[in-house]
Amino acid sequence: MAPANLPKTDVVVIGLGAAGGLAVLPLARAGLKIVGLEAGGWFRPADHQPDEIRNNVRHWPHAVQKANQEIPTARHGRNGPPLPRPPYHPMMNGVGGTSLHYWGQSWRLTEWDFKVRSETIRRYGASAIPEGSTLEDWPVSYEELEPYYDRVEYAIGVSGKAGNVQGTIDKSGNIFESRRQREYPMPAMRGAGFADLMAKAAKRLGWHPYAPPAAINSVPYDRRTACFYHGFCGSGGCPVNAKNSTAVTTIPQAIATANLKVVPYAHVIAIEADAHGRVTGARYLSDKKEYFQPASVVLLAGYTYENTRVLLLSKSKSYPRGLSNNHGQVGLHYMSHTRNGVMGLFPFDLNRWYGTPAQGTSLDDWADDNFDHAGLGFIGGGNLLVPMEEKPIEAASMSTFGRARRWGSSWKAFVKENAARWAPVWTQISTFPFEDHFLDLDPEVKDPLGYPVCRLTVDLKESEKSAMRFMQEKAEQWLLEAGSIAIDKLPLAPIGLSTHAYGGTRMGHDPETNVVDAWGFSHEAPNLGILGASTMGTSGARNPTLTVQALAWRTADHLIKKWKSIAE
Amino acid sequence: MVCAFVPASALRFARTATPEVLTPQERRCLQAMVSRIIPADANGPGALEAGCAVYIESALRDAYRSQKPGYGAGLAALDFCANARQGKAFAELNVGEQDQILSEFERNTGVGEYADGAAFFEMVRRHILEGMFGDPSYGGNANFAGWDLIGYPGPRMYVSPDLQGLDAVIPRSRVTAEQLVHGSR
Numbered sequence: 001m002a003p004a005n006l007p008k009t010d011v012v013v014i015g016l017g018a019a020g021g022l023a024v025l026p027l028a029r030a031g032l033k034i035v036g037l038e039a040g041g042w043f044r045p046a047d048h049q050p051d052e053i054r055n056n057v058r059h060w061p062h063a064v065q066k067a068n069q070e071i072p073t074a075r076h077g078r079n080g081p082p083l084p085r086p087p088y089h090p091m092m093n094g095v096g097g098t099s100l101h102y103w104g105q106s107w108r109l110t111e112w113d114f115k116v117r118s119e120t121i122r123r124y125g126a127s128a129i130p131e132g133s134t135l136e137d138w139p140v141s142y143e144e145l146e147p148y149y150d151r152v153e154y155a156i157g158v159s160g161k162a163g164n165v166q167g168t169i170d171k172s173g174n175i176f177e178s179r180r181q182r183e184y185p186m187p188a189m190r191g192a193g194f195a196d197l198m199a200k201a202a203k204r205l206g207w208h209p210y211a212p213p214a215a216i217n218s219v220p221y222d223r224r225t226a227c228f229y230h231g232f233c234g235s236g237g238c239p240v241n242a243k244n245s246t247a248v249t250t251i252p253q254a255i256a257t258a259n260l261k262v263v264p265y266a267h268v269i270a271i272e273a274d275a276h277g278r279v280t281g282a283r284y285l286s287d288k289k290e291y292f293q294p295a296s297v298v299l300l301a302g303y304t305y306e307n308t309r310v311l312l313l314s315k316s317k318s319y320p321r322g323l324s325n326n327h328g329q330v331g332l333h334y335m336s337h338t339r340n341g342v343m344g345l346f347p348f349d350l351n352r353w354y355g356t357p358a359q360g361t362s363l364d365d366w367a368d369d370n371f372d373h374a375g376l377g378f379i380g381g382g383n384l385l386v387p388m389e390e391k392p393i394e395a396a397s398m399s400t401f402g403r404a405r406r407w408g409s410s411w412k413a414f415v416k417e418n419a420a421r422w423a424p425v426w427t428q429i430s431t432f433p434f435e436d437h438f439l440d441l442d443p444e445v446k447d448p449l450g451y452p453v454c455r456l457t458v459d460l461k462e463s464e465k466s467a468m469r470f471m472q473e474k475a476e477q478w479l480l481e482a483g484s485i486a487i488d489k490l491p492l493a494p495i496g497l498s499t500h501a502y503g504g505t506r507m508g509h510d511p512e513t514n515v516v517d518a519w520g521f522s523h524e525a526p527n528l529g530i531l532g533a534s535t536m537g538t539s540g541a542r543n544p545t546l547t548v549q550a551l552a553w554r555t556a557d558h559l560i561k562k563w564k565s566i567a568e
Numbered sequence: 569m570v571c572a573f574v575p576a577s578a579l580r581f582a583r584t585a586t587p588e589v590l591t592p593q594e595r596r597c598l599q600a601m602v603s604r605i606i607p608a609d610a611n612g613p614g615a616l617e618a619g620c621a622v623y624i625e626s627a628l629r630d631a632y633r634s635q636k637p638g639y640g641a642g643l644a645a646l647d648f649c650a651n652a653r654q655g656k657a658f659a660e661l662n663v664g665e666q667d668q669i670l671s672e673f674e675r676n677t678g679v680g681e682y683a684d685g686a687a688f689f690e691m692v693r694r695h696i697l698e699g700m701f702g703d704p705s706y707g708g709n710a711n712f713a714g715w716d717l718i719g720y721p722g723p724r725m726y727v728s729p730d731l732q733g734l735d736a737v738i739p740r741s742r743v744t745a746e747q748l749v750h751g752s753r
Contacts, residue, residue: 050723051745053702058631193734229727239725239749351736353720354727388732392701392720397694406674407605407693408667412717416611419718 017097020301021246040093096247160213344479355388380430623699642688
């Protein structure tokens, strides 16, 4: 049966999460007519409950969703066996996407992140580039992206303390951040006893702690309340709309212009292209009926895994190997952050029960190129973070630090004494692309519609393990300085699905090695833009969302300025 | 030691769901295991008294339906081991004998033909922790026994700065998520 044709629109945005839900605002303000296709529905504040089983154990926001029907598979090499498939997709569908329940951490990357290749060669020589890496400098500099970081911070609302306003260093902020044009729109999230304890310990070590920036209201902002610090923020949506997901910020503002039509429960299955290689719109299922939404411009804004998958599934005469894949670059240059941390046990209660994980203490002394890497065997480094918010199941699931068995009366006595006395230091290292790390379609595993799911081929490189071990030593040093009496380092985890996944549609000047250009538009299909961390060429040592959003705004801005040449 | 008082809210789920996913034999075996993972002792009610067996059986009806075969096989393996050694069901062994078998499951040793002893042990332990320390509306954590054990002061909507101090004395909220959101007690 032929799909039902809908009236043509200027722009169809596929996915209304952190990226697509942000880009719709500048587009709508510019007067373009937008249709936003979102696989999930609307969530209400009351859907977000202070319930650890619902949010964190059973992943209720993810339940019975498109994403959960198409969980990617993973393997550690071309000939590796499939790894166990987790029961939940790391991301969710819904108007606002995973920005509904993310930690809200809203870091910028630094100048270094955008030119790692040339800076590394300049400082350490070409041999310092990890073997087999396909690392390139970004086609965008920090300076070019800075105005968009600024716009996003003010549009959604980010709480933080600047460390470098127009070159003036302020030690109460992050002294390692790159130059910014002005202060954050809201002060940093408030301190807490444990976060302050860790900040003091870092200072005694000569390090430079700061309160991490968060897309959470530290004070009332944009007619929404300040954070209640109730302690169910991680993987939980906000019941009082103090977390600045696109669902409560940019999407409603775009709807208010009357230029955005949100279509929830729209399951996009392909992007169509004509004989000239231009895209013509998106084909989607809604309530088991198929529709075709024609558009002058298509913006693909799914999560990293889905962006690659939709392109590879969208085959046509112009693109027999998948949309925008005539150079064979779709799916390549894949990388991700991997959960890595160190647990510390203290001889006193830390009172981390409440707050939010974005409230805490962070430091960048061992991130990026902020220290000499000569002889270390890796480039980059990691951000260190101690978060607040410890929910009770997680607290009781603590490491026993080799001091007790894991059940029975002795364990019960151990957790009675210690469940409130431990804390993690999390670290995220800069990750780089390698020629043998990529995404493609799984040859066997399919979703319920019969379409192959995405497959990851990725492992930890020796350079990454070295960086992770280095960061674990720094985390241990920090915890011991703060008074820890026992340390448990997490094993360097097998890499798999990640909430911080990058690449697959990399951004760069050269069409031979990149899918999109410096503006986020396809090198092959001129009216196809791609939003999301799938365009990022390096991960940075911090959470990706703010950079994804700054890039999305920049792509939208470019489209507005070049509308005639792109759309017509 | 048994809880003297269990709030109606904690029992509501169990009453309406009347779980009958497990056979009586399986249920006795699960209850015995639950009572050994977190026993009742001088530190308060154990997992059985807190309703963790009810929590698990309720979950196996819906959210954990797919894990029912794993429970069936694992519980049968516990009984098989108990029978092979003592000629009795696992639930009828003394606690020392029960702990010995559970230790072997945990280490994946001595469980004969049953290869997944450790996986079964870890799954049940994880579910017991969910029941013990999760929201009481799911059938466990009766009378907030789990939260009292580890000193979790309970969910509250608004947390003032003084409640986040290192030495803060925090009153127990003693509400479930639902009671907190809907304001009923």
